[in-house]
Amino acid sequence: MAEPTDTAKTEQVLTEGNEAGVPRRDEERLKKWFIGSIDQGTTSTRFLIFDGTGTPIASHQLEFKQIYLHSGWIDHDPVEIVQTVETCIEEATKEFTKQGHSTSDIKAIGLSTQRETTVLWDIETGDLLHNAIAWPDTRTHAIVHELKNRKGADKLQDICGLPLSTYPSSVKLIWMLRNVDKVKKAYDEGRLAFGTIDTWLLFNLNGKERKLHVTDVTNASRTMFVNLHKLEYDSTVLDFFQLDPQKLKLPKIVPCSDPNAFGSMASGPLKGVKITGCLGDQSAALVGQLGFSPGMAKNTYGTGCFLLYNVGEKPVISHHGLLATVGYHFGGQRKPVYALEGSIAVAGSAVQFLRNNFKFIEASPDINDLAATVKDNGGCVFVTAFSGLFAPYWIDDAKGTIFGITQFTERGHIARATMEATCFQTKAILDAMEKDSGHKLAQLAVDGGMSNSDLCMQTQADLIGIPVDRPVMRETTSLGAAIAAGFAVDIWKEFDELKEINKEDRTIFKPQMTTGQSNGMYKRWERAVEMSKGWVDDSDDIPPSS
The missing domain is CATH 3.30.420.40 (ATPase, nucleotide binding domain)
Structure with a gap:
């Protein structure tokens, strides 16, 4: 008799002993299913491993450098961010295996990230073109003032849900196009890859040679390039910002939970494990709550x-x-x-x-x-x-x-x-x-x-x-990313199955x-x-x- 697939096994975990076949929690069995969760925030990176009951089993956290070149400027080093993710995964996995678990028990990985923070790289070589400009950065206030006086500015919020401010990714991209020669040259030659931190991490964690260029809908909705009603890039908005989509490589937009869209780990202790969930950190916290x-x-x-x-x-x-x-x-x-x-x-x-x-x-x-x-x-x-x-x-x-x-x-x-x-x-x-x-x-x-x-x-x-x-367990952002990843591999199928998670005390x-x-x-x-x-x-x- 053939061994059941992971999906079939999970369904058995949730319904066994229930004649009506209504999903229910079998905590002892869910405790043997694990999901990794990358939580890449504004000042630090964490990796947590949750079991199927939503309980964190192992974790590791690292802060990274905040780069203040001028008043109001906040840069991040995207290479350092990738390194902190890789180190946190390695250290948390060590802790996990010391407890007697096997890495093969980790069924999927979820990813939550700081939003709006903007990264630009060469789509052909994978080379970084500038430090990331972090979401709280205010160097773009003069650009914002200029854009507010441009024809069509009053229509933007109805399309993309965001007001013109220093906050979204759009104005950070405009600043780099105007002030960084390497960025302008790559754009003119059609090699400029744009992304928020989720896109950059997925590009690197999958291995640059795969050239994975993808984002989820929650992060995409923070760029100010997306029609919120259709969840696709909007030509009217791109025209307003005077951006040519033939020159600017924008990531593919996909749902937050998907078994294949986000690829898999190309190296490290969890090599081959699929990344099946991705959300902006605040959306992840909403899910985690x-x-x-x-x-x-x-x-x-x-x-x-x-x-x-x-x-x-x-x-x-x-x-x-x-x-x-x-x-x-x-x-x-x-x-x-x-x-x-x-x-x-x-x-x-x-x-x-x-x-x-x-x-x-x-x-x-x-x-x-x-x-x-x-x-x-x-x-x-x-x-x-x-x-x-x-x-x-x-x-x-x-x-x-x-x-x-x-x-x-x-x-x-x-x-x-x-x-x-x-x-x-x-x-x-x-x-x-x-x-x-x-x-x-x-x-x-x-x-x-x-x-x-x-x-x-x-x-x-x-x-x-x-x-x-x-709640007692306040790692809700990480939990939200884990939940999205778990849905993609059928650890959970319905939201009702989660109603008891993190509800005690x-x-x-x-x-x-x-x-x-x-x-x-x-x-x-x-x-x-x-x-x-x-x-x-x-x-x-x-x-x-x-």
């Missing part, structure tokens, strides 16, 4: 802070400063699911700023204890506009500004104001989402580094006036502040935002002293 129904939302407090609200199978174009984006698309007969998104450029990176630049704390988690040394912010408000302000404000010319400093001010007040900045912006986003959707959120699921702070999450609940729901933070108190704090925040505008003007630049 099991936000599969319209009206569900999650907020990830990472380097930045990103709130995604599931709006169902049709995009909702925001009229209140939010983004329309693809939540996820698992392919097959399933339709794509869209989300409204509120993007905050600076969250955890403000904590890193206090650690690295001001030496207030030794490690980022210490921010909670420092903030707890005072009973409130002491009148301080910190508008953390290091990259301007994103949703729902879209103020490119704002700068980071601390208001209310007096002789009474201590480090604890600044620490508390730093955490509150993210909480205030989250409230602004939720208010905008209520206006766009017509519904008030009942509860907010949270994850990411800053969500570890009880003080920060209690402050968040107080300011938004609804409960905040925090969640912490609920309920509002404790009166509406009057929270409204008073928020009014002061709004005044500070208004006062932070207008700080970026190239004509005011003062040359450095000799």
Whole structure:
């Protein structure tokens, strides 16, 4: 009798002993199925291995260099990013095998990545043409100002869901075409390969000789080149940016979950293992929080802070400063699911700023204890506009500004104001989402580094006036990529099979502040935002002293 295929074995795992054939969890067996998950973020890379119950079994993490050449500029070295991925896979796999597991038990790999960050290379040689320009970079603010005055600018958001700002990949590409000779030459000769980090990693992990040039719908929707309604590149948008698709090599757009589209590992300890899931990190977190129904939302407090609200199978174009984006698309007969998104450029990176630049704390988690040394912010408000302000404000010319400093001010007040900045912006986003959707959120699921702070999450609940729901296992971005990969190889077939994942022992933070108190704090925040505008003007630049 022939040995069952992996798909048949998986189906047996889920349905055995169930006469009706209704999928159910068989935890003992699911614990023997494993999925790798690459989580490539803004400041660090991780590789986790999950079992079929969604439990992380092994992991490894590495930070990589942030390159600040000028004020507002943030570069990443794409080669270093590939190296961190390869090292994390190697180290986590060592840990996995030391536990007695075999690499042959890893059925697939998922990939989640920072979005918008833009990489350009020679499609023929695979040679990198410039450092990656990271998503929070603001060097393009003059280009954005110019583009906003170009005919057709007012129609772009209706097509692609994104407003013109320094945020999307499009303007980063334009900057490199204008300022990097190698990039312009490759474009003129039809050799310029464009990609976000997912595309670059897949190109390298598959081996450059395969020339795999692909992206998933969630990352593609962040470039500003894609028609959000059709999920394909839009000629009107490309014409607006004056880009010739015959000269610019754009990656093929595919669903987030696919058994073949993303190739397989060309080398390393997991050589030959297929990559079957790929999502932008915030979409991955929505999946990892099991936000599969319209009206569900999650907020990830990472380097930045990103709130995604599931709006169902049709995009909702925001009229209140939010983004329309693809939540996820698992392919097959399933339709794509869209989300409204509120993007905050600076969250955890403000904590890193206090650690690295001001030496207030030794490690980022210490921010909670420092903030707890005072009973409130002491009148301080910190508008953390290091990259301007994103949703729902879209103020490119704002700068980071601390208001209310007096002789009474201590480090604890600044620490508390730093955490509150993210909480205030989250409230602004939720208010905008209520206006766009017509519904008030009942509860907010949270994850990411800053969500570890009880003080920060209690402050968040107080300011938004609804409960905040925090899971014990907060690697939801990695879990989301693993789920997408698992669907492609039939470890799961229906979303209902996932409903118990990561649901135990969640912490609920309920509002404790009166509406009057929270409204008073928020009014002061709004005044500070208004006062932070207008700080970026190239004509005011003062040359450095000799």
